[in-house]
Amino acid sequence: MESKIEVLSTVTINKTPDLYKIVDSLNRTLKDRDLMFGLALDQNDQEKAVFTIYRT
Structure with missing residues (x-):
């Protein structure tokens, strides 16, 4: 069974x-x-963070 993660x-x-x-x-x-x-961490700016919400 494949698990799908949705952003x-x-x-x-x-x-x-x-x-x-x-x-x-x-x-x-x-x-x-x-x-x-x-x-x-943001790959372009180390002073920024990328926050992501996923549905599993």
Whole structure:
């Protein structure tokens, strides 16, 4: 069985030291609703982060 992950939204924001805590909390709280949240550094600007919401 193939798992399909759908991107619902992506936004670029200013990077802050505690941003990962929000993403972790969202993932723990909303995983039973088939939602997943991701955070990555922007490849073009290391001072920015890319926040993505997925449906699993």
